[in-house]
Amino acid sequence: MNAHYSKVHAEKMKLRVLADDLSGACDCVAGFALARGTSIPVYLDDRLARGDGSWALDLDSRADDERVARQKVERIMRSFSHDSSMLIFKKIDSTLRGNIAAEVAGALEALADSTGVIVSPALPEQGRTLLGGKLFVHGRLHPIEGSKNLPGILEAAGFQCALLRNEDADPAKLRGDIEHALAQGARAVVVDAQNEADLDRLARALSGYAGRVLLAGSAGLAKAFARTACNGQAQDSDSAQDHAIVALDQTVAIIGSFSTETQAQLRLLKTCSNVDLVECSATEWLDRSSVKRQRAIGLAQKFVAQGRSVVYAISGGPSGDWSRELVKAIAEAALPSLLAVRSLLLVGGDTARAVLEQLNILQVNVVGELEPGISTCRVQSGRSETIYIKAGSFGDADTLQRFFSRASRSITEPCRASATSDGVPS
Numbered sequence: 001m002n003a004h005y006s007k008v009h010a011e012k013m014k015l016r017v018l019a020d021d022l023s024g025a026c027d028c029v030a031g032f033a034l035a036r037g038t039s040i041p042v043y044l045d046d047r048l049a050r051g052d053g054s055w056a057l058d059l060d061s062r063a064d065d066e067r068v069a070r071q072k073v074e075r076i077m078r079s080f081s082h083d084s085s086m087l088i089f090k091k092i093d094s095t096l097r098g099n100i101a102a103e104v105a106g107a108l109e110a111l112a113d114s115t116g117v118i119v120s121p122a123l124p125e126q127g128r129t130l131l132g133g134k135l136f137v138h139g140r141l142h143p144i145e146g147s148k149n150l151p152g153i154l155e156a157a158g159f160q161c162a163l164l165r166n167e168d169a170d171p172a173k174l175r176g177d178i179e180h181a182l183a184q185g186a187r188a189v190v191v192d193a194q195n196e197a198d199l200d201r202l203a204r205a206l207s208g209y210a211g212r213v214l215l216a217g218s219a220g221l222a223k224a225f226a227r228t229a230c231n232g233q234a235q236d237s238d239s240a241q242d243h244a245i246v247a248l249d250q251t252v253a254i255i256g257s258f259s260t261e262t263q264a265q266l267r268l269l270k271t272c273s274n275v276d277l278v279e280c281s282a283t284e285w286l287d288r289s290s291v292k293r294q295r296a297i298g299l300a301q302k303f304v305a306q307g308r309s310v311v312y313a314i315s316g317g318p319s320g321d322w323s324r325e326l327v328k329a330i331a332e333a334a335l336p337s338l339l340a341v342r343s344l345l346l347v348g349g350d351t352a353r354a355v356l357e358q359l360n361i362l363q364v365n366v367v368g369e370l371e372p373g374i375s376t377c378r379v380q381s382g383r384s385e386t387i388y389i390k391a392g393s394f395g396d397a398d399t400l401q402r403f404f405s406r407a408s409r410s411i412t413e414p415c416r417a418s419a420t421s422d423g424v425p426s
Helices: 022-036 066-078 100-110 150-156 171-183 196-207 219-229 237-244 260-269 282-286 291-305 324-340 349-358 399-410
Strands: 015-019 040-043 055-058 087-091 116-120 128-131 134-137 161-164 188-191 213-217 252-255 275-281 309-315 343-347 363-371 374-380 384-390
Touching: 015 022, 015 066, 022 040, 022 055, 022 087, 022 219, 022 349, 022 363, 022 374, 022 384, 066 100, 087 100, 087 219, 100 116, 100 150, 100 213, 116 196, 150 161, 150 188, 161 171, 171 188, 171 196, 196 219, 213 219, 252 324, 252 349, 260 275, 260 309, 260 399, 275 282, 275 291, 282 291, 282 324, 291 309, 291 324, 309 324, 324 349, 343 349, 349 384, 363 384, 363 399
Parallel strands: 015 055, 015 087, 040 055, 087 213, 116 188, 116 213, 161 188, 252 309, 252 343, 275 309, 343 384
Antiparallel strands: 040 363, 128 134, 363 374, 374 384
């Protein structure tokens, strides 16, 4: 990022986000879309990611072999790395899953003129913080496979790494510390963040940095840059919510996550009278001849025909049959229901991708967030649709319950629509 990324120009700067999963890609651009009052496309296929404006791409690389993941990042990055006027963001997981070091290395290889990478995966709004390079989730030290901290992950991959505590309230001092670390030979600078103020300080520090650096982080850092870019003038959360619930009177949800957070959300959702839950075990969803699976599909279609919201979910825990084939099987089973409504909720990055592929949708246009962690997207595939995408581990126990409460209220509320810069209704 260059010094001409001043606040005056930041609202119009081109943004490039390369993500390891779909929900993360959407989360990273949501803040910019809301702050700018426009939509930002997120692509599922790199052949579509060729526009001159801002966009994000889901590389679907988290489960890839390290070599494959690095090659994906490097190849796409080379297609636009010559343009020094853009903000380039490598999205990494806030709990450090996936091929973090390999993907960052691939990105830096493509950015030959960069001075290094600034890494801060903290996502305080979801309880993920970084202190002393160590990851904490809701205040508890989170185990990292093969390493005790983030610098250790990067150093094991050959990076010369520096760690900054980010405890000073002066962004200029933090910028000086970053410049000093890079001048001393660090190729990766890890910056602690325990709250959004820390991330905002980092964003302000980098807004005046004279060199070109790669940014690597989660939606926390991306949102901090969105806030800094627009001088904190983003719409407030109430306005965003009003904007996002247009036509949310009937929704089909697909929940393919086994995370602790999602399971807690499902337990509370079962007490709601305004939504019908359709469940099968992993084995039953995978078995196309399963009687229970066929009954579940028929029941869901009946509920949808009655104008009710329906949730497809997996009963029990993960089994030996767990794989991406499971979410694909659920998406296939839910297809008739998905085609019958105009509002979808997709929980889990793999789940969201499987459903969109089943619907032959390779681009969503992110317009903001319904609430932190739930991205609001528009698509046009024969008819205008709204798709909400949430990472499986995001939210509190009430998240799904709140979502469907909004859906019920919106039946009697007037719809307010506007238009975005790319013509997608919002």
